[in-house]
Amino acid sequence: MKLLNNFNTKLAKYRKNAKKFSKNISTNVGTSLTTSHNDGLASMKLPVTRPQALRMQIISDSDHYHSYFTSRTDVPNNEEYLEKPTKFLQKATKDNFMYEGHFHEAVGKILLIAQCFAMMPVRGVTSSHPRYLSFSWTHIRTIYCLIFITCSAVDSIIAVYKVLNAPITFNNIEPMIFRIAILIVCVSALNLARKWPELMVQWHSLEQQLPEYSSQKEKRRMADKIRMVFFVGMILSLAEHLLSVTQAIYFAARCGATDDPVKNFLLIASDHLFYIFPYSYLLGWYGKLLNVMSTFIWNYMDVFVMIMSIGLTYMFKRVNENLEKFKNKQMPAVFWAERRVQYRNVCILCEKVDNAISMITMVSFSNNLYFICVQLLKSRNNMSSAVSMVYFYFSLVFLFLRSLAVSLYSAAIYDESRKPLRVLRSVPKESWCLEVKRFATEISSDLVALSGMKFFHLTRKLVLSVAGTIVTYELVLIQFYEPTDLWDCKSLLKNFKHQKLLASGK
């Protein structure tokens, strides 16, 4: 009996070893094939700043631990490994569809689309490796962006002028808030563009440190989610904008002051411009163009925060899913040290990303708060027609959903960052060591999340308190609010009268 028992134990051990062995082989092959040749190059090319140096030290620490499990053989750095950035409209090859599951790959095309709307002018967003990213003031994208910023600055000044000339109320300042928010986001995106190449290189080299993906499907997971969020967000915002255009056309047709339908529409669409300037066809379309771009950016800033959060969440997920495999198992201290360093690196990345985008987060959150309050107030207005009712409720629901999505996606980082604690609490007594303790203390005492300029951290609790705040504000605001018909012809005609006065030279 005893003999048998002994044998049982041995057999189990053997099985474990065999598994470990096969795992070692796979990781070894994986790292040597995909990662190591990129790593050295990336750090060689760029100037090493101080935080980066610090990070590299940590990473090299983790490398040391890494070598415990895998002995790396260096792949020779052949020149052919260095791909050139693809030419414009080049025929796609197999490489274009190969997916390594990097964040840089996942967001490339999305950033390119955003660049058409003058957001974040960085070169080489669709390149295969973040080392091809660059920023320069003289590049055409940057100049385009600067022109847009100038135009929208002028636009905002005009809008502010118009708002200040009328009595100021909580929801009269809506166009002003809208344009100023766009301006701030654009400027901070330009600022972010300068840091972006360095940030992406860091992100990329961090990804090399994380546990390998186990399947091709897993590699695509993050990119698929990011694209899904982008397209759903953009399609909904397009629908919202089209509805608003429909509404404007409807009212232009119903209470138009002139015979020309295009003129009627433009007078409504860019009314703040014609508050100062006399009517001209080109100026009208220019105003509409600016409006379209601003609307895109207004929606894109939320989507951008979501995308960054999804990226960071998946970094934590990779660490967690790997840890989950070792739940309830006896692992050596070195193993935990390695995992801790991985986790810490992701935390450092999260902090860096937070520092880079916290301005955008802040604007996005306060903007959503304001617009939800305004829209809720407006729901007390009487809707004169079905068109305005459909538009209004669609935009209200869309705004709600968008704000909720931003909050929940960004809160997911925090939720995910707490998860290793579940694995750590079931570490058996025998393998409990100082490293595990350190790991557990770190997780439970740190708050890893995106923040709005460190004023608030994006967690699920914040969502609840923001909802409470909105209800409180709303209850107070409603008392001072007098419902009006937003889209009645009277107020529109007043605008046109002012227009006529301008035209006659008074």
Added chain:
Amino acid sequence: MSQSNCIDRFSKKSNLSLRNVVNKSAGKTLIVEEVNYVRGSPNGENNDYALPNYDRNGDSADESNNFAESPSKRKSQTPIENMNLNESFFSIYKPNKNYPVERQSQMEEEDVVDNNSTDDTFQKAVSPILFLGQCFAILPVRGIRRSNPKHLRFSLKSIQVLITLFFMCCNLILTLTTLKHLLKIGINAKNFVGLAFFGCVQCSCVLFALLAPHWPRLMRYWYRIESIFTQKPYEMPKRNLAFRIRLAATVIILMSVAEHGLYLASAVFSFKRTQETCAPLINATADISFNNYILKNYDYVFQILPHNMFIGVFILIVNGLCTFIWNYMDMFIMMISKGIAYRFEQITTRINKLANKEVPETVFIEIREHYVKLCELLDCVDEDLSGIILLSCINNLYFVCYQLLNVFNKLRWPINYIYFWYSLLYLIGRTAFAFLSAASINDESKGGLAVLRRVSSRTWCVEVERLIFQMTTQTVALSGKKFYFLTRRLLFGMAGTIVTYELVLLQFDAPNRAKGLPDLCG
């Protein structure tokens, strides 16, 4: 090697069902042991959750049976041959198609007979209440009345699902008619209450229906974790779980029946007096009939449905069902939290008994392991239930606000006053009760902390430190989709919020109140 040794070695894996098999004979012991190796190696407890209990139970028994047929053959072989012999041991995860049906019933009996632990399980405690719920179209799961959760099954082709679907359709009709009526006369915060009520009931019905497929798995997992606590060294508290849960549930059900009865009485009485007063004014005889009552009280339904006796009865029944479900949601949360808090209480009692004693480290290892298992159970429960909790919180918040808003309103008849005040107090009481019992999980989970802090320096070990660390840093509580945790602090915060809203809302409502009662016969 004796049997008991073997059992001890694997009691950490806590396979209650397997242990029953172990008791049979020494020869079988060995097999069970190996099965354990195969199963326990990669993920340990994780797999237990994924695997339904009864499958394994049956499989292992089946395997042991095959094996027991040729004991002489087995003895003649060397240990190595014995190990390599049975490939079927390694495919234990696969479902066995040739599984004989009779064996299952045999296993049931074995379970009951061999189980030397107390019968103080959650499944047993809640089964009558869940069965009652099923009569009202909640949680359509089969086998809910059995004391062992391995009989729980969810299938779409069951009578319970049919009842649920039928009720949901009925409720949908009422919800839509209310919505149509509201759109016609214009929604405001006060007449919204009907729609909120029906919508909330509909939502909770859907949430319970969505929970049903997960329920058997959850209950089996719960049962497995509970098997730790139903035997020594854990003791049964003075009042057992079944008593506590059933007492609380009975009280809530009785109160809710009283509330509904008062509602009906109030409505009927008002109708009768109105008829009696108004009929002479227009020179007509008072029409105090069932049909007329239904027509006056539920006029919005008859904008869609034809008006007859049958429909009237139907409306009354559906209305009663809705009230039951509306109450059941809070009761359900209360039951679940009592079930978990009870286990935490047992751990606390065990820790408290260790006060001022020299305790070996193994005891603390065991306690901490059990504590972690309970926390994992709580996480699972929370994942499945947090939708219902969120809905219940919103529902309670809204209804308390609404009822409080009407506090200063004038009512016409005394019975209306009685009904209003009773329902307000009942609502507040129910909300507070549900929340406090949910918060008791959080309280109980920290119960042992005081003793642990006083552990003498000789007994102090890493495990005590870990246990204290876990108790202080984790928030062990049910949550509403992780937006908030149900603790005592939350209840207090909610009370504060309600007061703030109320102060503002009352200002709003001042003009309405100044108008006084509307004309009775207008």
